[in-house]
Amino acid sequence: MTSPLDLLAVPPTLLALGEPTHGESAFRQLRNDAFMSLAERGYRSIALESDRAAGLTVDEFVQGSATVTLDRALADGFSHGFGAAPANRDLLLRMREWNAGRPASERLTFHGFDAPLEIEGAPSPRRYLTRVCDFLDLDRSAEIDDLVGDEARWSDPAAIWEPGRSIGRTADAQRLRVLADDLLTELYLQAPLRREGWQSAFAHATSAVAVLRYHAAAAAPLAQEVRFARLAGVRDALMAENLLAIRSAEAHRGPTLVFAHNTHLQRHSATMTMAGMDVSWAGAGAIVASLLADRYAVIVGSLGSSPALGIEAPAASTYEGTLQQDGILPRYVRASDVPAAERRTHDYRYFPLDRAAIAHADVVLHIPTGVDAAVLADRVLALPDVEQTVASEANGSPEGSWGDRFFHVGPDRRRPFATIVEHDVPGFDEASQLDRPGVFRLNLDLGRAEFENLFGFPPEAFEEHRHEFDFARLDTLVPHPGYARYGFGSIVMPGPQLLPEVDRLLAHAHARAVDRHRRATRRASDPRH
Structure with a gap:
């Protein structure tokens, strides 16, 4: 793929890569490839739409910490449930691998840039204030506990609908805002003496301020439509503040890639329907963009179809349909080269392109289709004389394999040339972590020669090389963790950019199966056998 940097007139210091939906893994998978390519060109940090303070745990892992495990980084370091996304696991491992043995100036840093809240509510500031006090060696826990009180006061779900239920403008909340501001001042005063850990304490202090601001906005006695727009705007303002702070911290090391939903990254106003009301606000x-000017560049994400989300191919008259007509592979396109078209029908699954999105973007990343097990199965079945067996209770397959697909040529079912599986086999084949939601694996009979050509060693030498492979990594051809010795390879969740190579390997495995079938047929018809 063309690098997006080659399509920009001015190299930015903050490059935004947007996705039109959080539900299509292909965007995260391509994001990983894009960031690692950008790292080769001097980028040194990435910022994701996730809690900034929590993201400090992720960065500890990325920097090589021996005390923060991958599981902890994924569980504690992401908000909005994004730690469960398989592509985020891969991102952290790839960053950690890059950082190993490199000097500080070349190491990659992970940041979250969201505030610790959801649009429908925010927690209390207790843990953030306590963390700052611990850093400053201040004992104000009794005061904080007294002002915060019962956590339920802060997490009342009705507060988003009824300003009077919000704690945000009570005397206790006002005193906490003063306390948070005082702690920020003290942090700056102590900066010359406490450099180690200062950035972490600062992130927690600003998180405390952020949740208190959000609660105050929730308590504002405004008309519902105005209030929702205000809440969305406050969240994006907090995001923008975090992005500017991240850029300040990273300015001496190199540019930053930021990845989030298009609505948070676009230059023009964001709009959304909330509770039946159309609201608009200035996004992050x-x-x-208004502050960084041409140091900020925007790539908006565009999606053709997504089997995972039930989104079908776009009409040819839409922006996505126009982009779809130029090939099956993901690609970057200058926004100025995208012709005028119709807006696709909008639903909750996907935010479509429109004229404003194109006009205010620098580049468009269009992904023609997401890839799931059914999409891959269709590609296999398009090959000549292929038959599919789907494991089920009806055909006597073990329950743990139900839904797995096996592809054959001819009547011999003992050796499929390809399989698509969605389950681990306990005690035998668990290395790919197929128990993760939505994860599947394509397995291919490569044969000895192609296996050795791809991996540099013959199938029988696999055990000597097993430690070299991460069998759970997406988009990566690896030896099959259980059947490598028979010449099988596998790919976990191949993304759309990998489809040409998938097709090549499928054709190779299919040709081997056809040849086996022909030889078996000749032997069966030979009277000497």
Whole structure:
């Protein structure tokens, strides 16, 4: 793929890569490839739409910490449930591998840039204030506990709908805002004496301020439509503040890639339907763009179809349909080269392109289709004379394999040339972690010669090389963790950019199966056998 940097007139210091939906893994998978390519060109940090303070745990792992495990980084270091995304696991491992043995100036840093809240509510500031006090050696826990009180006061779900239920403008909340501001001042005063850990304490202090601001906005006695727009705007303003702080910290090391939903990164106003009301506000991208000018560049994400989300191919008259007509592979396109078209029908699964999105973007990343097990199965079945067996209770397959697909040529079912599986086999084949939601694996009969050509060693030498492979990594051809010795390879969740190589390997495995079938047929018809 063309690098997006080659399509930009001015190299940015903050490059935004947007996705039109959080539900299509292909965007995260391509994001990983894009960031690692950008690292080769001097980028040194990535910022994701996730809690900034929590992200400090992720960065500890990325920097090589022996005390923060991958599981902990994924469980504690992401908000919005994003730690469960398989592509985020891969991102952390790839960053950690890059950092190993490199000097500080070349190491990659992970940041979250969201505030610790959801649109429908925010927690209390207790743990953030306590963390700052611990750093400053201040004992104000009794005061904080007294002002915060019962956590239920802060997490009342009705507060988003009824300003009077929000704690945000009570005397206790006002005193906590003063306390948070005082702690920020003290942090700056102590900076010359406490450099180690200062950035972490600062992130927690600003997180405390953020949740208190959000609670105050929730308590504002405004008309519902105005209030929702205000809440969305406050969240994006907090995001923008975090992005600017991240850029300040990273300025001496290199540019930053930021990845989030298009609505948070676009230069023009964001719009959304909330509770039946159309609301509009300035997103983080609009705020940052106004301050950074051409140091900020925007790539908006565009999606053709997504089997995972039930989104079908776009009409040819739409923006996505226009982009779809130029090939099956993901690609970057200058926004100025995208012709005028119709807006696709909008639903909750996907935010489509429109004229404003194109006009205010620098580049468009279009992904023609997401890839799931059914999409791959269709590609296999398009090959001549292929038959599919789907494991089920009806055909006597073990329950743990139900839904797995096996592809054959001819009547011999003992050796499929390809399989698509979605389950681990306990005690035998668990290395790919197929028990993760939505994860599947394509397995291919490569044969001895192609196996050795691809991996540099013959199938029988696999055990000597097993330690070299991460069998759970997406988009990566690896030896099959259980059947490598028979010449099988596998790919976990191949993304759309990998489809040409998938097709090549499928054709190779299919040709081997056809040849086996022909030889078996000749032997069966030979009277000497």
